[in-house]
Amino acid sequence: MSPFDLTDPNLLTISTPWVPQAWHALLRDLHTKGRLVVQHEPWTPRYERARLKLRDLLAGLQVLGWQHGEQEGALELALWALDPNHIRRGWYACVRVVWRDGAPTYAHLYCFYDGRDQSPSVFTLATARSLARDGRFHVP
């Protein structure tokens, strides 16, 4: 049993990678503090939509898996959420959480698929998990 309350985002470190609820709490916490950014190059309308749908994405997401980011002090998470407006539509996203001085400083959403603008459709959790594995995420 961990001595820490892993639902407290402030107690997460980059070496405690697999506690999905805790990572979910961390992302919501960063978003509340204005520390969740959406950035993709080239910029497309899909990422403008992602910005507008962040609230819904964060409300319903499941953390599928993780991998260490290319840059030091970064952990990347694969996420999936059902579109609350469409039973047959889901969103797949990847977020990079960056630490500085032992504390998570911000999260960067760098991938967002909603089945539009040539992005894959991710209707089901199984499809999302498979997509995450293809992206080299560790999916337990």
Next chain:
Amino acid sequence: MSDLLPTSTGPTHHAIAGRWWDVPSLPLIRLPNGSETLRVEDMEPIYKAVAVALCEEPTALTPEALEFLCDLAGLRHIRLAEIAGVDRSAVTVWLRRNGPPLGRSLHLKRWFLLHLFPQFTAATTIPLSALALDADILRWVSAAIRESIPLPRIRPTPAPLPAAAYSPLRPS
């Protein structure tokens, strides 16, 4: 935490709700990988200004504009159908094809304006002369919102040259 402080200013063209808009320059923050981006909260006043501009027009909503307004207002499509007095399947068709017809669009625009600016609508009396038609209400309410709430100045603009298309971010 200094990595999220503004380092420069951003572009003045954004594609929002399926159209291009000329907007005031916003602060950009630089990420450790060298790229720059806008903070989500900095975009919110722009989104609200776009919502007013869309609702002010006495024209039918496009699917993109309807989706944008729903996302901004946090409106579920099932509730949208209730407000519009239609079946949910009609909403699905609106969002996939041509948007709601003019009458429903004006009705929905009125709902969005009143819902997105509750602080304005709670304290305002609309004159009888502005209540004859939905288009009159929209014009009057939009103008009154602009007078009472400081919104960024925006205006629709043609799409920028292809090289800059969909790229509100500066190259790093």
